[in-house]
Amino acid sequence: MNYIAGILTVFLVIDCLILILLVLVQLPKKDAGAGLAFGGGAADALFGAGSGNALTKITKWATGILFVLALALGYVEENLHSSNTSAFEKALQQQQSQSPMAPSPAPQSTAPSTAPATPAIPLTVPSSSTPATPVTSTNSPAK
Numbered sequence: 001m002n003y004i005a006g007i008l009t010v011f012l013v014i015d016c017l018i019l020i021l022l023v024l025v026q027l028p029k030k031d032a033g034a035g036l037a038f039g040g041g042a043a044d045a046l047f048g049a050g051s052g053n054a055l056t057k058i059t060k061w062a063t064g065i066l067f068v069l070a071l072a073l074g075y076v077e078e079n080l081h082s083s084n085t086s087a088f089e090k091a092l093q094q095q096q097s098q099s100p101m102a103p104s105p106a107p108q109s110t111a112p113s114t115a116p117a118t119p120a121i122p123l124t125v126p127s128s129s130t131p132a133t134p135v136t137s138t139n140s141p142a143k
Contacts, residue, residue, distance in 0.1 A: 002080065004076055005073065005076050005077055008069055008072055008073040008076060009073060011069055012066070012069045012070065012073060015062055015065050015066050015069060016066065018062050019059065019062045019063060019066060022055060022058055022059045022062055023059065025055065026055050026056070026059070
């Protein structure tokens, strides 16, 4: 299946390049556009005076092929990735199906803890007129 995705990708890139060239070679309307800058007159020499119709038809076919290739490549890639599960995923699924669900842990009580509380930091900001005094911890020994 990998080789089909590779072949479709190569054809898609080639079709994109052909479509880009077809759009650039087409005759511009009212003597302006990228077709004139990239040799719009060369289409007359290559395909004849009625080249607008031939290039238009080829562009429509290339666009249709582009959409079909894109959809086919998306379908192939989806099937390729959904059918190839890794060994890790298989082992994980097997382990989950064999082992019963672990019991949920007991809920924690909301009783206050007996651990000593840390000293709170004051939330007030000293005013600019009074000098700031250092805050000392209540747990440190006095000197």
